[in-house]
Amino acid sequence: MNRSFYNRPVLEVARDLIGCVVTHDGAAGVIVETEAYHDSEPACHAFVGITPRTQTLFGAPGVAYVYRSYGIHALLNAVVEPPGVGAAVLIRALEPLRGIEQMQVRRGVSRVEALCSGPGKLTQALGIGLALNGTNLLHGPVVITGRRARWRDVRVAVDRRIGITKAVELPWRFCATGSRFLSRPALAAAEAGSA
DNA sequence: CATGGGATTGACT
DNA sequence: GTCAATCCCATGC
Numbered sequence: 001m002n003r004s005f006y007n008r009p010v011l012e013v014a015r016d017l018i019g020c021v022v023t024h025d026g027a028a029g030v031i032v033e034t035e036a037y038h039d040s041e042p043a044c045h046a047f048v049g050i051t052p053r054t055q056t057l058f059g060a061p062g063v064a065y066v067y068r069s070y071g072i073h074a075l076l077n078a079v080v081e082p083p084g085v086g087a088a089v090l091i092r093a094l095e096p097l098r099g100i101e102q103m104q105v106r107r108g109v110s111r112v113e114a115l116c117s118g119p120g121k122l123t124q125a126l127g128i129g130l131a132l133n134g135t136n137l138l139h140g141p142v143v144i145t146g147r148r149a150r151w152r153d154v155r156v157a158v159d160r161r162i163g164i165t166k167a168v169e170l171p172w173r174f175c176a177t178g179s180r181f182l183s184r185p186a187l188a189a190a191e192a193g194s195a
Numbered sequence: 196c197a198t199g200g201g202a203t204t205g206a207c208t
Numbered sequence: 209g210t211c212a213a214t215c216c217c218a219t220g221c
Contacts, residue, residue: 197219
């Protein structure tokens with residue numbers, strides 16, 4: 001995984017991140033669900049232009065954009081596309097891989113399927129907080145590494161994004177087909193080619 | 196400076 | 209199915 005991976009159209013990166021691994025503070029999981037956001041559409045925070053909040057989104061690709069949602073949860077994104085373009089991939093669900101005991105302690109639940117099955121859940125499970133906004137995803141503290149062998153040929157389903165009120169029709173959600181670790185089941189019909 | 200609205204979750208009916 | 213929690217920040221006066 002290198003910086004050029006992120007310096008591409010957001011839809012490609014969102015699809016290709018399925019099967020990659022997120023690691024932080026002794027815990028890791030395989031990405032099974034993502035969503036794409038781009039400053040050309042109103043559901044994206046960057047739609048309003050460069051502000052203190054969206055500065056990270058318009059910066060270098062391969063950087064973490066972490067923000068607080070509903071006053072409670074921290075949500076993890078990977079900034080993509082060249083500097084000057086406000087785009088990011090929201091990491092929405094992981095299949096737990098390592099540090100499961102630590103995830104169970106942080107989350108206060110034991111069922112493995114419930115540890116990282118949502119964008120707010122996975123940041124809690126991995127101990128990712130707002131302080132990590134702007135940090136580098138190639139060097140850490142939060143690190144994303146490439147697809148493992150077993151995920152090389154994962155099939156990716158496409159669906160509408162969840163929890164938004166604008167641009168709801170765009171099919172910009174990507175899920176590992178048939179995964180038990182999604183925040184919600186994906187539409188079975190549509191599939192995206194996996195590069 | 197005041198206000199309103201979330202890229203959610205968990206508890207409850 | 210409904211709903212509150214809780215805080216950052218964009219917007220408008």
